[in-house]
Amino acid sequence: MKRTNNGKDRSFVGRLVGFFSSLKLTIFLLILLAVTSIAGTVIQQQAPPQDYIKEYGESGYRIIKALMLNDMYHSWWFLALLGLLIINIVVCSLDKLPRSWRFLTHPDKWPDKSRLNQYAQKAKWKSPLGVSAASTAVKEVFREHGISYEEKEDGGSFRLFAQKGQINRIGVTVTHLSVITIVLGGIIGGIWGFQGNMTIIEGHSSSNVILRDMQHRVVLPFSVRCDSFEVNYYPGTGMPKEYKSVLSIVEGNRTVLTRAIRVNHPLIYKGIRFYQASYGTISNERGVLTLAVTPKAGGEPKEVSVPVGGEVKIDNNTTLKLVGFYPDLVLGENNQPMSRSDELRNPAALLEIRRNGEFLGRSWVFAFHPNIHSNPDIPYSFRYVRFKGLQYTGLQISRDPGVGIVWTGCILMILGLIITFFISHRRWWVLVEPLKERSEIIVAGSTNRNRAAFESSFDELVTALKERTTKGER
Amino acid sequence: MGEAAVVHATLDTKLVSYVIFVYLAAVVFYISYLPYRTKTLGRIATGTLLLGFVVHTAAIIARAVISYKLGWGHAPFTNLYESMVFFSWSIALLYLILEWKYKNKVIGAFVVPWAFLALAYTSIGPGIRTEVEPLIPALQSNWLIAHVITCFLGYAAFAISFGASVMYLIKARKGEKKTEKGKKREKEGFVDYLPDLKVLDEINYKSVIIGFALLTLGIITGSAWANYAWGSYWSWDPKETWSLITWFIYAAFLHARYTRGWQGKRTAYISIVGFAAVIFTYLGVNLIISGLHSYA
Numbered sequence: 001m002k003r004t005n006n007g008k009d010r011s012f013v014g015r016l017v018g019f020f021s022s023l024k025l026t027i028f029l030l031i032l033l034a035v036t037s038i039a040g041t042v043i044q045q046q047a048p049p050q051d052y053i054k055e056y057g058e059s060g061y062r063i064i065k066a067l068m069l070n071d072m073y074h075s076w077w078f079l080a081l082l083g084l085l086i087i088n089i090v091v092c093s094l095d096k097l098p099r100s101w102r103f104l105t106h107p108d109k110w111p112d113k114s115r116l117n118q119y120a121q122k123a124k125w126k127s128p129l130g131v132s133a134a135s136t137a138v139k140e141v142f143r144e145h146g147i148s149y150e151e152k153e154d155g156g157s158f159r160l161f162a163q164k165g166q167i168n169r170i171g172v173t174v175t176h177l178s179v180i181t182i183v184l185g186g187i188i189g190g191i192w193g194f195q196g197n198m199t200i201i202e203g204h205s206s207s208n209v210i211l212r213d214m215q216h217r218v219v220l221p222f223s224v225r226c227d228s229f230e231v232n233y234y235p236g237t238g239m240p241k242e243y244k245s246v247l248s249i250v251e252g253n254r255t256v257l258t259r260a261i262r263v264n265h266p267l268i269y270k271g272i273r274f275y276q277a278s279y280g281t282i283s284n285e286r287g288v289l290t291l292a293v294t295p296k297a298g299g300e301p302k303e304v305s306v307p308v309g310g311e312v313k314i315d316n317n318t319t320l321k322l323v324g325f326y327p328d329l330v331l332g333e334n335n336q337p338m339s340r341s342d343e344l345r346n347p348a349a350l351l352e353i354r355r356n357g358e359f360l361g362r363s364w365v366f367a368f369h370p371n372i373h374s375n376p377d378i379p380y381s382f383r384y385v386r387f388k389g390l391q392y393t394g395l396q397i398s399r400d401p402g403v404g405i406v407w408t409g410c411i412l413m414i415l416g417l418i419i420t421f422f423i424s425h426r427r428w429w430v431l432v433e434p435l436k437e438r439s440e441i442i443v444a445g446s447t448n449r450n451r452a453a454f455e456s457s458f459d460e461l462v463t464a465l466k467e468r469t470t471k472g473e474r
Numbered sequence: 475m476g477e478a479a480v481v482h483a484t485l486d487t488k489l490v491s492y493v494i495f496v497y498l499a500a501v502v503f504y505i506s507y508l509p510y511r512t513k514t515l516g517r518i519a520t521g522t523l524l525l526g527f528v529v530h531t532a533a534i535i536a537r538a539v540i541s542y543k544l545g546w547g548h549a550p551f552t553n554l555y556e557s558m559v560f561f562s563w564s565i566a567l568l569y570l571i572l573e574w575k576y577k578n579k580v581i582g583a584f585v586v587p588w589a590f591l592a593l594a595y596t597s598i599g600p601g602i603r604t605e606v607e608p609l610i611p612a613l614q615s616n617w618l619i620a621h622v623i624t625c626f627l628g629y630a631a632f633a634i635s636f637g638a639s640v641m642y643l644i645k646a647r648k649g650e651k652k653t654e655k656g657k658k659r660e661k662e663g664f665v666d667y668l669p670d671l672k673v674l675d676e677i678n679y680k681s682v683i684i685g686f687a688l689l690t691l692g693i694i695t696g697s698a699w700a701n702y703a704w705g706s707y708w709s710w711d712p713k714e715t716w717s718l719i720t721w722f723i724y725a726a727f728l729h730a731r732y733t734r735g736w737q738g739k740r741t742a743y744i745s746i747v748g749f750a751a752v753i754f755t756y757l758g759v760n761l762i763i764s765g766l767h768s769y770a
Contacts, residue, residue, distance in 0.1 A: 027726045034722035034751075041712040041763055073710045186708070195706060234546070234608040243611055263611035264703050275705040276611075398705040406707060410694045417690060421683045452676070 020091040029085045036081070040072040046212075086183055089176045100169040103425065109161040110152060113442070116429055121445035121455065123462040127438060127469040131158055134439045135432045137468040145461060147428065160430035165423040168448065175416030181409030189402030194218050200226035201282055201392045205250060209397045220272065222251045227258065229279055229393040243276050245393040261395075271399055278394030281342040284308065284327050287389035289349055291365065291382050293320070303385060314380065317356045324350040325387065329366075347387055353378045424449035428461075441469060484540050486550075487604045489533035490559060491597060496526035497566075497590040504582035508667050516579045520570075523586060527566045530593075534563060537606060546608040551622035554760070555596050555604050560622065561756075562592035564630035572634060572677070578669050581677065584637035617699030624695055625717075628688030629752050632724075635681035636749035639742035642674040646739055675738050678745050679731060686724045693717050712763040716755040723748040 019025065043064060044051060052061040052070060068075035116122070127134045135151075135158035142149050142162060149162035196209035196218060205225035209218040227246040234241045242262055249257040249269050261267045267274040281287075285308050293314050294301040306312040306322045314320050324337070329348035332338040337348070347367040353360045361377035367384040374381055424447050431442045443462055447454035503519035537550040537559075550556045566589045573579060596602055648665040668674070696714070697707040708714060727744040730736035 023729055023732065026729050030722045030726040030729070034719045034726070037715050037719050037722070040710060041715045041759070045710060073715075239608050240611060241608065264615045266702065266705065273705055275703070277704070396705040400706075403701065403707065407698075410697075413690060414687075414694070417687045421687060 017091060017095065020087055021095040023092075025088050026085070026092070029081060029088060033081055033085065036072070036078065039069055043069050043072075045073070046071050082183065086180060089179055093173050093176045097170075097173055100173060103169040104166055107161070107163060107166070107427075109150065110154070110159055111429065113431060116431060116442055116444045119429075119444040119446050120451075121447075121458045123443045123466075124441065125466055125470070126435060126440050127432075129439060129469055130437060131156065131432050131434050131439045134158075134441060134469045135160070138430050138432065138441070138465060141461070141464050141468050142428075145464070149428075156434050158430075158432040160432075161428070163425065163427045165425045167419050168423045168425040171416055171418075171420030171423070173416075174412055175420055178409045178412035178416050181412055182406050183409075185402035185405030185407075185409055187402065188405060189400040193398065193400035193402060195396070195398040195400075197277065198224065198395045198397055199278075199280075199392050200224060200395070202226055202228055202390060205248075222249055222256075222270075224248070224274065224395070225250055225255075226393050229391045231279065243279060245276055245279075245395070247274060247395075271401070273398050273400075275396040275398070276393070277396035279391060280394070281327070281389045281391050284325055284339075284342060284387075284389040287325065287387055289322055289325060289387045290385040291320075291349075291351075292385050294381050294383070296379050296381055301383070318360075318380075319354050321352040321354070322349060323352045323362070326350075327387070327389070342389070344387060347384065349384065349387075351382065353380070421449075424454065426454055428458075430465075439469075441465070484537070484606055486533040486537035486540060486606075489529055489536065490593065493526045493530045493533065494590070494593050494597065496522060496529065497562075497586065497593060500526055500582075501587050501590050504579065504586050507579055508583050511667060519579060519582060520573065523566065523570065523582070527563070527570060530559075530563050530566065534559065540606050544606065544608075546606075548609045548614070549619045549622075551619060552609055552613050553603065553607070554599075555602050557622065557626065557756075558592050558596045558599075558602070561626045561629060562589045564626045565589040565592065565633050568627070568630045568634055568681075572681075576669075576673070576677070578673070580667055580669055581634075581637065581641070584641050585634050588633045588637070612703050615699050615702060617695055617702065621692060621695040621699055624688045625692035628685045628692055629756060631681045631685030631688060632745075632749050632752045635678045635685060635745045638674045638677040638681065639745040639749075641668050642671060642678065642742045643739065643746075644668070645671055645674065646742075671738060675741070678742060682724055682727055682731075682745060682748070686721075686728060689717070689721055689724065693721060712759050713755065716751065716759050720748060720751040720755050723751050 044055075047070065049061060049065075052064055056064060064070050068077070072078050129137065138158075138160060139149070139151070142160065147162045147164065149160050152159045152161075194209070194211055196211040198206055198209050200206050203226070205223045207220040207223040209220060211217060225248040227248055229243075229245045231240050232242040232244070233239060244260050244262050246258065246260045247267060248255045257269060259267050261274055261276050263276050266276070288305050288307050290303055290305045292301040293304055302314070304312050304314055304320065306320060308322055308325045311319050311321045326337055326339040326346075326348045328339045328341040328343055328345040329337055330340045330346070337350075344367070349365045351363045351365060353363065361375045363375040363378055363382060365382045365384050367387075370383055426447045427445065429442075429444045433440050433442075443465060445454065445458040445461075500519060500523040503515060503522055507515045507519050534550055537556070538548075541548050541550065551560055565585065569582065569585045569589065572585075573582060596604065645665055645668045649671070669677075693714075696717070700709070700714075701707040723744065727741055727748060730744060731741050
């Protein structure tokens with residue numbers, strides 16, 4: 001590619017390349033992307049139209065719709081800005097790479113004396129030693145400083161070249177390549193991947209994934225069964241510790257895999273990931289309550305389970321009926337018991353006890369207040385053990401063939417940033433020329449980053465060199 | 475039900491409340507160091523900050539220990555309070571390194587106040603819960619620890635670049651006035667005590683480099699975590715988007731710095747805008763916009 005710096009190439013292609021490789025364009029695009037991105041954080045994204053109309057009115061919605069601000073990160077204009085940035089990065093990299101690459105393949109090892117004098121860091125002194133003794137001393141100092149070097153005899157004079165961190169020259173390219181890789185991974189995921197949800201009732205199975213747009217669906221080539229779902233709480237608190245679904249993958253009629261998934265621990269099967277996303281209770285009416293029943297006359301407690309509305313015998317002639325169950329009991333109007341939610345925040349059960357069909361009495365059982373109520377007419381006491389409603393698990397399901405490429409890009413980016421910013425390309429040249437019986441020494445140094453640190457290390461190196469090559473004098 | 479076993483006024487929160495006052499004292503010493511510049515005052519300022527930092531570190535460790543003793547066992551980076559405490563700690567840490575490297579205590583007057591303000595905010599900010607709490611399932615991830623550490627060290631680096639930029643602009647402006655007036659007054663006040671423009675510019679640039687690398691790591695670890703927890707490494711959530719906006723701004727800074735002429739004042743302005751974006755990413759998003767990232 002022709003060098004297009006300074007816009008000197010006036011052809012159309014040249015000017016185009018000049019435009020797309022300009023840093024001004026980069027800065028302009030970065031700032032434009034930053035500013036436009038704000039809109040999507042203020043305006044709700046991908047919400048149904050009525051939400052926008054409610055918030056911004058009819059005309060407001062029309063503007064939002066026209067500018068595609070309701071889904072701006074997928075709008076053509078936002079993607080076009082990103083596309084321009086990518087073109088900018090590609091052209092810049094192609095434009096700059098040959099020059100950076102030359103530093104690696106054709107390092108400027110043996111510049112002539114006049115160019116040596118042009119470097120910012122340089123020192124020149126006379127040594128009482130001859131060329132060979134002085135060059136031996138120079139090499140010694142370089143070795144002691146841990147700088148490996150190349151040397152060359154050059155018509156009676158001695159030359160040395162050393163460099164460190166030359167990889168820095170391709171750091172920017174690696175970083176830019178990483179951005180392209182990440183975007184590529186994102187595009188691949190966007191085209192060939194999908195994201196959706198699936199809700200499965202305990203004991204049921206499904207292979208239908210409802211996609212994010214809530215309109216399309218994907219049918220998986222196998223089905224997923226939810227064997228059970230449970231929430232575990234931190235002891236003594238109402239805070240959930242773990243949401244766990246036991247899932248089975250069913251291919252044909254065969255269960256090929258059974259695994260428990262939790263938040264942060266998805267199941268991956270054939271490239272499709274299943275995440276624990278939500279849950280809920282389908283019905284508490286179909287739940288089963290387990291109670292510990294203890295005869296007041298004395299005796300061992302016995303666990304009995306009873307479905308809501310159902311009856312169970314607790315001894316030969318006594319029946320227990322679960323009249324009502326309230327997972328989250330509160331007192332409503334007129335002190336009517338009611339449940340505030342479907343969650344087991346304050347479970348309470350109302351029992352009815354009959355002996356030989358004859359009504360004995362009713363009793364409340366509270367999960368969190370075991371001693372609150374005891375009907376004297378009933379010869380048993382009851383303790384809440386557990387309640388299991390019929391629950392469903394909400395799974396987030398995704399397939400993203402681009403995700404590996406994205407992570408590769410991320411690793412490249414970290415490497416690229418490290419070699420760009422924390423490694424500098426440092427070079428040293430030494431020329432020892434004969435001066436009658438003695439010699440003249442020229443040392444030059446150059447760095448492309450972190451000049452201050454290099455200056456002081458260069459000065460230190462020169463001091464050591466001078467000391468070693470002038471010690472014969474005195 | 476009032477049965478929540480959260481622990482109030484634990485040792486760590488008490489320690490933090492002492493550190494607030496120690497940092498306030500450090501701020502006063504660093505500011506008074508500006509005009510007087512005596513060695514003793516400088517030593518007192520650094521010593522006070524160091525004392526605060528040691529107690530601050532102890533408080534963070536104590537909080538982790540308390541959480542482990544309660545059987546919840548998590549690193550103390552899980553809500554707004556804990557993140558603020560860590561943000562302040564990061565600023566203090568990076569500043570102490572900076573002071574040690576540059577042997578310049580003047581910068582402290584512009585950086586240490588941020589460590590103090592972040593910490594003071596934990597006790598005056600609205601709705602900040604200081605209790606040690608168990609972790610909700612989404613937060614039970616090792617990515618969280620990597621994410622929080624990288625993000626907040628990055629934010630702290632940006633806080634330093636912000637401090638350096640403000641100093642740069644003050645000094646540059648006063649410098650211009652001075653040349654206009656033709657060096658009438660010998661002493662211009664504290665501006666003369668600010669570090670060289672060159673040094674300030676370099677501090678700005680270097681902290682942006684470090685902040686940018688850490689922010690990049692923070693975004694990447696956050697994406698990795700999101701990919702494990704929610705099945706998507708990027709979902710244009712407001713917090714994610716704002717972190718990207720911040721990233722764009724500092725990327726613009728680095729590209730602008732790369733071309734000649736974009737140094738000093740102009741990059742100082744970008745740095746200030748960048749830090750405003752950092753603060754908005756951290757606090758504004760949670761206070762104004764709601765989203766996935768609702769804990770801190």
